[in-house]
Amino acid sequence: xxxxxxxxxxxxxxxxxxxxxxxxxxxxxxxxxxxxxxxxxxxxxxxxxxxxxxxxxxxxxxxxxxxxxxxxxxxxxxxxxxxxxxxxxxxxxxxxxxxxxxxxxxxxxxxxx
Amino acid sequence: xxxxxxxxxxxxxxxxxxxxxxxxxxxxxxxxxxxxxxxxxxxxxxxxxxxxxxxxxxxxxxxxxxxxxxxxxxxxxxxxxxxxxxxxxxxxxxxxxxxxxxxxxxxxxxxx
Numbered sequence: 001x002x003x004x005x006x007x008x009x010x011x012x013x014x015x016x017x018x019x020x021x022x023x024x025x026x027x028x029x030x031x032x033x034x035x036x037x038x039x040x041x042x043x044x045x046x047x048x049x050x051x052x053x054x055x056x057x058x059x060x061x062x063x064x065x066x067x068x069x070x071x072x073x074x075x076x077x078x079x080x081x082x083x084x085x086x087x088x089x090x091x092x093x094x095x096x097x098x099x100x101x102x103x104x105x106x107x108x109x110x111x112x113x
Numbered sequence: 114x115x116x117x118x119x120x121x122x123x124x125x126x127x128x129x130x131x132x133x134x135x136x137x138x139x140x141x142x143x144x145x146x147x148x149x150x151x152x153x154x155x156x157x158x159x160x161x162x163x164x165x166x167x168x169x170x171x172x173x174x175x176x177x178x179x180x181x182x183x184x185x186x187x188x189x190x191x192x193x194x195x196x197x198x199x200x201x202x203x204x205x206x207x208x209x210x211x212x213x214x215x216x217x218x219x220x221x222x223x224x225x
Contacts, residue, residue, distance in 0.1 A: 104155035
């Protein structure tokens with residue numbers, strides 16, 4: 001069974017631009033969560049989507065948004081990029097039931113110049 | 114603010130030594146997961162523990178979930194260079210504004 005895929009793997013943007021990252025979960029998984037990982041802050045939860053609805057949200061500004069499609073694929077958008085947005089963005093998929101095992105994709109390395 | 118503290122933060126040991134990593138919180142979790150992450154890659158799930166007091170073994174790795182489901186430990190026996198990586202614990206909250214909180218991480222280096 002194919003794992004979680006994320007595209008692109010690497011991205012370089014400049015301040016003020018916007019970016020869209022994509023995540024395809026494991027087949028049959030309905031929950032997709034997004035995380036930001038930086039050396040200083042570790043892994044921080046951004047939001048979770050389940051059946052096309054945002055079910056949980058972390059403490060990030062409104063510049064960070066996401067959506068999920070009917071096939072469970074998810075996109076994350078960051079507008080008005082700041083230098084501090086440089087990070088590894090990770091997507092994790094799970095069945096979405098109470099017994100949750102999350103499986104991570106390889107991540108998208110975003111560099112903001 | 115819900116926190117999941119891991120200790121130690123850094124660990125450098127010789128091949129063949131044993132080690133234990135701890136994951137502690139004041140929150141109660143419905144389940145807890147351990148991951149290992151290589152540089153530039155996503156975390157890879159090692160194990161999920163669900164029941165208080167549960168012990169799971171994965172070859173040389175032993176995972177334990179605290180009786181109160183607030184803490185966990187990972188013990189590695191006879192560490193090998195291939196065990197090198199960032200170890201993360203993640204707790205699934207029973208209630209709260211978001212489901213998972215991740216530990217601060219333990220960076221392990223095993224020297225040959």
